Amino acid sequence: MPNSENLKVTVVGAGIVGAAIAFHLSRLGVNVTVLEAETPGAGASGHSFAWINSFGKEPRHYHDLNRRSMDTWDRFARLLDAEVGLKWGGHLTWASNEEQAEGLREQVQRVQSWGYNARMVDEKFIKSLEPGLEPDAVTAAAFTANEGHVLPARVAEICMDRVRLNGGRVHMNRKVTGIQTTSGGATIVETTGGPIECDVVALCAGLGNTELAAFVGIDLPQQVSPGVVIKTDPQPIILRSVAALYCPPISDGQQEIHVRQDIDGVLMIGEGSQESMALDASQSHADDLLSRATHYMPALKGARAIPVPVGYRPLPMDDLPVVGFAKQAPSVYVALMHSGVTLAPLIGELAATEIASGAKMDVLEPYRLERFQ
Numbered sequence: 001m002p003n004s005e006n007l008k009v010t011v012v013g014a015g016i017v018g019a020a021i022a023f024h025l026s027r028l029g030v031n032v033t034v035l036e037a038e039t040p041g042a043g044a045s046g047h048s049f050a051w052i053n054s055f056g057k058e059p060r061h062y063h064d065l066n067r068r069s070m071d072t073w074d075r076f077a078r079l080l081d082a083e084v085g086l087k088w089g090g091h092l093t094w095a096s097n098e099e100q101a102e103g104l105r106e107q108v109q110r111v112q113s114w115g116y117n118a119r120m121v122d123e124k125f126i127k128s129l130e131p132g133l134e135p136d137a138v139t140a141a142a143f144t145a146n147e148g149h150v151l152p153a154r155v156a157e158i159c160m161d162r163v164r165l166n167g168g169r170v171h172m173n174r175k176v177t178g179i180q181t182t183s184g185g186a187t188i189v190e191t192t193g194g195p196i197e198c199d200v201v202a203l204c205a206g207l208g209n210t211e212l213a214a215f216v217g218i219d220l221p222q223q224v225s226p227g228v229v230i231k232t233d234p235q236p237i238i239l240r241s242v243a244a245l246y247c248p249p250i251s252d253g254q255q256e257i258h259v260r261q262d263i264d265g266v267l268m269i270g271e272g273s274q275e276s277m278a279l280d281a282s283q284s285h286a287d288d289l290l291s292r293a294t295h296y297m298p299a300l301k302g303a304r305a306i307p308v309p310v311g312y313r314p315l316p317m318d319d320l321p322v323v324g325f326a327k328q329a330p331s332v333y334v335a336l337m338h339s340g341v342t343l344a345p346l347i348g349e350l351a352a353t354e355i356a357s358g359a360k361m362d363v364l365e366p367y368r369l370e371r372f373q
């Protein structure tokens with residue numbers, strides 16, 4: 001493999017994961033070209049709730065990976081040196097019946113035993129943290145102090161600016177339509193703008209990775225995992241402290257909702273857990289989610305619900321990330337994951353190091369592609 005300065009790497013996909021990898025490659029002096037079929041954030045990154053956390057992540061090694069990336073986020077944001085909507089403040093949740101409360105206590109105990117900053121709190125604490133919140137019945141409540149949120153599409157855009165500044169090339173609206181590896185070691189990436197030759201191609205195309213991997217004989221099946229996160233028009237500060245709020249169902253048959261408020265005052269509201277499937281992108285569903293949030297946050301009265309199209313989570317079959325070079329196509333590097341918003345800073349750094357140096361990062365060993373082959 002050439003030295004990193006001579007190494008030509010093509011990164012396919014400018015979602016938050018591909019953007020972070022391309023950014024770190026460009027910092028290492030690698031000759032980077034990014035190819036994006038649409039624009040940064042067109043995929044899952046632009047539809048994400050973007051909660052930076054490791055609360056419900058299992059098994060332990062995956063929890064630790066997310067946690068390590070949480071710790072990397074501040075440094076990543078400092079390197080980007082731009083406003084990316086990064087807000088810390090933790091995550092607050094409560095249960096309104098004994099069954100939910102039991103589940104919450106168990107989850108808190110589990111992550112506490114792993115040294116995570118999570119604790120059970122009471123209604124007084126909720127009110128002191130978020131005076132605008134009216135939680136109804138509180139059977140049990142929990143707070144995790146070190147979690148946050150960010151604007152992933154903004155992160156991806158800034159990464160692209162930095163790649164350009166570092167001498168890389170960024171092509172938007174340039175779809176990859178084929179990949180060929182030659183016996184001489186070169187890799188040809190076919191695109192809607194013509195072929196590009198490189199030493200390594202990094203597949204960071206989220207859902208599109210399955211089709212791209214198949215071009216080089218790699219089987220990379222994904223789960224179909226739709227999700228819906230609606231928005232409001234900008235509001236005065238309603239959530240003054242917490243970064244993510246999980247509120248219990250108001251009536252039987254409903255799911256919980258999760259809520260965040262961005263720096264521009266816009267609130268995002270999703271339903272169920274991080275993994276819940278949702279396909280209803282209608283105005284009436286958006287209105288319903290907003291009315292459930294208003295039940296707990298009366299200051300939202302008068303806000304407007306803005307529906308957002310369904311987003312699809314990139315999701316390997318066993319829920320865990322796939323990261324690394326493919327044994328059967330040694331010039332092809334794959335990065336595919338859910339929780340990519342939490343994981344992008346760490347995966348960006350580690351993947352760039354693996355691609356540029358050929359070294360193997362121990363922490364990525366549980367996530368190699370070979371586990372499916």
Ligand SMILES: Cc1cc2nc3c(=O)[nH]c(=O)nc-3n(C[C@H](O)[C@H](O)[C@H](O)COP(=O)(O)OP(=O)(O)OC[C@H]3O[C@@H](n4cnc5c(N)ncnc54)[C@H](O)[C@@H]3O)c2cc1C
Nearest residue numbers: 013015017037043044045048051176206208227339340342
């Ligand atoms: C509803 C929802 C809620 C979520 N909530 C959270 C959360 O709270 N916390 C969290 O950490 N994660 C969350 N996620 C997951 C997270 O958003 C994703 O893991 C992350 O955005 C994946 O980033 P990516 O860059 O891998 O993929 P994407 O953002 O999908 O980017 C892939 C890019 O590749 C491009 N592309 C595809 N095919 C081609 C091709 N052939 N040629 C060129 N370009 C191509 C696409 O246009 C796209 O821009 C959520 C996801 C969804 C959908």
